[in-house]
Amino acid sequence: MESVFEIIAEPNRRAILGLLLTNEQSVGNIERQLGMTQPTVSKHLKVLRDAGFVEATVDAQRRLYRLKPEPLEEIDAWLTPFRQFWMKHVDALERHLDRTDPPTKSKGRRKK
Amino acid sequence: MESVFEIIAEPNRRAILGLLLTNEQSVGNIERQLGMTQPTVSKHLKVLRDAGFVEATVDAQRRLYRLKPEPLEEIDAWLTPFRQFWMKHVDALERHLDRTDPPTKSKGRRKK
DNA sequence: CACGTATATACGTGATAAGGTATATGTAAA
DNA sequence: TTTACATATACCTTATCACGTATATACGTG
Numbered sequence: 001m002e003s004v005f006e007i008i009a010e011p012n013r014r015a016i017l018g019l020l021l022t023n024e025q026s027v028g029n030i031e032r033q034l035g036m037t038q039p040t041v042s043k044h045l046k047v048l049r050d051a052g053f054v055e056a057t058v059d060a061q062r063r064l065y066r067l068k069p070e071p072l073e074e075i076d077a078w079l080t081p082f083r084q085f086w087m088k089h090v091d092a093l094e095r096h097l098d099r100t101d102p103p104t105k106s107k108g109r110r111k112k
Numbered sequence: 113m114e115s116v117f118e119i120i121a122e123p124n125r126r127a128i129l130g131l132l133l134t135n136e137q138s139v140g141n142i143e144r145q146l147g148m149t150q151p152t153v154s155k156h157l158k159v160l161r162d163a164g165f166v167e168a169t170v171d172a173q174r175r176l177y178r179l180k181p182e183p184l185e186e187i188d189a190w191l192t193p194f195r196q197f198w199m200k201h202v203d204a205l206e207r208h209l210d211r212t213d214p215p216t217k218s219k220g221r222r223k224k
Numbered sequence: 225c226a227c228g229t230a231t232a233t234a235c236g237t238g239a240t241a242a243g244g245t246a247t248a249t250g251t252a253a254a
Numbered sequence: 255t256t257t258a259c260a261t262a263t264a265c266c267t268t269a270t271c272a273c274g275t276a277t278a279t280a281c282g283t284g
Contacts, residue, residue, distance in 0.1 A: 151274075173282070234275105241271100248262080
């Protein structure tokens with residue numbers, strides 16, 4: 001399970017990450033909220049843990065899992081150059097519309 | 113090959129996307145620059161095409177492939193709530209350092 | 225029309241990952 | 255210390271994906 005991208009390719013893992021967005025959660029909570037079997041949850045959590053997406057603290061017999069930011073930031077970093085790319089596209093589209101559209105009723109788009 | 117996340121999980125596909133960031137490319141160009149066999153390139157391009165990451169135009173026998181923004185924006189959108197999460201973390205870390213550090217030589221960090 | 229070039233597709237194979245069932249480990253409570 | 259609870263791990267099976275080799279399709283040129 002090499003890269004962060006492979007980790008988040010799995011839908012159940014993305015669901016788990018989504019859950020942890022709000023609060024830390026025990027394994028049992030995740031199991032119930034997502035309707036997966038306990039071993040499945042544990043296995044996905046192990047993957048996420050090994051990749052640094054989550055960390056756990058012990059609360060008696062429970063483990064409370066919470067998010068860690070780093071791997072997600074790595075994904076964000078990968079996206080960065082592409083973001084620039086598509087922002088150019090939006091600009092180009094806007095310019096195109098400015099040229100071709102009759103300014104509808106228009107909220108004062110720029111261009112004299 | 114359901115989701116955009118599975119698509120970009122494959123390293124060769126990410127490499128192809130990276131190449132297309134600069135210019136549109138023919139299959140042969142990709143093949144040479146990335147050192148993959150031609151069928152492999154074509155297959156990955158098909159996956160990327162079906163998922164809307166790229167589009168091609170015909171130039172005689174060549175196909176010129178270029179990026180399309182939408183699927184990448186989808187990934188970006190998925191990241192959004194997590195971005196908020198880790199920005200809180202950075203804030204918390206900064207506040208922590210403000211409390212514990214002697215202001216080094218400090219470029220005038222806030223706090224009265 | 226024959227041939228070379230560029231790309232796509234078909235088919236077979238191996239690897240790997242995900243889920244299920246069963247079981248192990250560790251903690252708490254009676 | 256026996257029992258109940260929470261989580262982790264082992265093992266097996268199945269499915270899927272990526273690659274390689276071979277072949278098909280399509281265009282251009284002599």
